Amino acid sequence: MHACMHACFSNEQLNCTYSVLPGEKSGIERRHFHLTEETLAAHPELFDRELPSLDTRVDMTADAVPKLAQCAAAKAIAEWGRPTADITHLVFSTYSACQAPTADLRLATLLGLRPTVSRTMLSLHGCYGGGRALSLAKELAENNRGARVLVACSEMTLVCFGAPDGGNIVGHALFGDGAGAVVIGAGPFLDGERRPIFEMVSATQTTIPRTEHALGMRVSGGGVDFHLAIQVPTLVGQNVEQCLLDAFRSAIVDDDDGGAAPPPSPCSGNGNGRWNDLFWAVHPGGRPILDNINKVLMLEPEKLAASRHVLREYGNMSGATIVFVLDELRRGRSPLPEWGALLAFGPGITIEAMVLRCPR
Numbered sequence: 001m002h003a004c005m006h007a008c009f010s011n012e013q014l015n016c017t018y019s020v021l022p023g024e025k026s027g028i029e030r031r032h033f034h035l036t037e038e039t040l041a042a043h044p045e046l047f048d049r050e051l052p053s054l055d056t057r058v059d060m061t062a063d064a065v066p067k068l069a070q071c072a073a074a075k076a077i078a079e080w081g082r083p084t085a086d087i088t089h090l091v092f093s094t095y096s097a098c099q100a101p102t103a104d105l106r107l108a109t110l111l112g113l114r115p116t117v118s119r120t121m122l123s124l125h126g127c128y129g130g131g132r133a134l135s136l137a138k139e140l141a142e143n144n145r146g147a148r149v150l151v152a153c154s155e156m157t158l159v160c161f162g163a164p165d166g167g168n169i170v171g172h173a174l175f176g177d178g179a180g181a182v183v184i185g186a187g188p189f190l191d192g193e194r195r196p197i198f199e200m201v202s203a204t205q206t207t208i209p210r211t212e213h214a215l216g217m218r219v220s221g222g223g224v225d226f227h228l229a230i231q232v233p234t235l236v237g238q239n240v241e242q243c244l245l246d247a248f249r250s251a252i253v254d255d256d257d258g259g260a261a262p263p264p265s266p267c268s269g270n271g272n273g274r275w276n277d278l279f280w281a282v283h284p285g286g287r288p289i290l291d292n293i294n295k296v297l298m299l300e301p302e303k304l305a306a307s308r309h310v311l312r313e314y315g316n317m318s319g320a321t322i323v324f325v326l327d328e329l330r331r332g333r334s335p336l337p338e339w340g341a342l343l344a345f346g347p348g349i350t351i352e353a354m355v356l357r358c359p360r
């Protein structure tokens, strides 16, 4: 039986800032931040790159990153409908925490998870961290009878915030703070458990060869520095269709006779012009990335509406963004097609692809 998402919640920070770039260029109108004017006034080292600031950033994120995750996770657990003690596994992804015991333990304590909960921390995976966490949760749920996995992604630009300079101004214009949480299980259903939102049918991870230089993060005395090459949107566009074809080829579903079969057409076809039969959960890494995917897959404009909405309202929240897109999709007013695809990208360049299905 495939793993399913039983609950899915996103949570932004309370402090909202309007975009520094024109919305029609960046696709971003608003972003949300933990940092306030008051905090910055008290900590000039956070914007003066000449001053050492790593200690301040590590101390602030140690508290703030798990707390932001807690807001999203508590809502997801409430929606799921079972006691917190029934969570058996926790997968936490962030690029914003730099100490041990790691942020997953702090989150487990804040939520009151059982001491026997099996925790995994994914660190510095960047924007594909959310996709990787969901994929790992799928494996855990499908291979441990009765498991219920809490996925939490919490991202804060506090670790990289600084006065923009020529090398990183695009990143400073893109990234925002936010957290998302999902509860995942693979039947049999428990009493009171919310019915699944999305079935996770198959998942693949692909690394585009020789693109290590294109995206990266590095911890230094002044916080986390990041690098975004101008070629990233093109590289993603050139490789995304093959990743999708691989993900759909590896998808096997139960047929009516209790056997196993690949998903029905169009998912099993070669995809040309037929990707419009699916619903789409795409990490909105930036406006040109969505434009390129739209073009390569020949998608109707509304297919990426959930991704563009999240980009416009929150910016790129790295690994947490994909949970916002899933949350936006499941809240949509019109019913989704039965089959869908999830895509997330990050350093590597790594592409996470997942075949999703709306349970009928």
Ligand SMILES: CC(C)(COP(=O)(O)OP(=O)(O)OC[C@H]1O[C@@H](n2cnc3c(N)ncnc32)[C@H](O)[C@@H]1OP(=O)(O)O)[C@@H](O)C(=O)NCCC(=O)NCCSC(=O)CC(=O)O
Binding pocket: 021, 025, 026, 125, 126, 127, 128, 170, 174, 215, 228, 229, 230, 231, 232, 233, 284, 285, 286, 287, 288, 289, 316, 318, 345, 346, 347
């Ligand atoms: C910055 C933009 C809003 C600008 O859009 P515009 O429509 O104005 O036009 P454009 O793309 O032609 O770019 C305008 C000018 O910015 C420059 N420019 C564009 N991208 C750049 C980059 N990454 N680094 C340095 N300069 C860059 C162009 O060369 C050009 O310069 P000139 O005017 O001199 O010719 C957009 O390009 C954008 O959103 N780019 C970021 C996409 C991206 O890489 N996302 C990945 C995020 S990371 C992620 O999601 C994964 C992860 O982090 O893990």
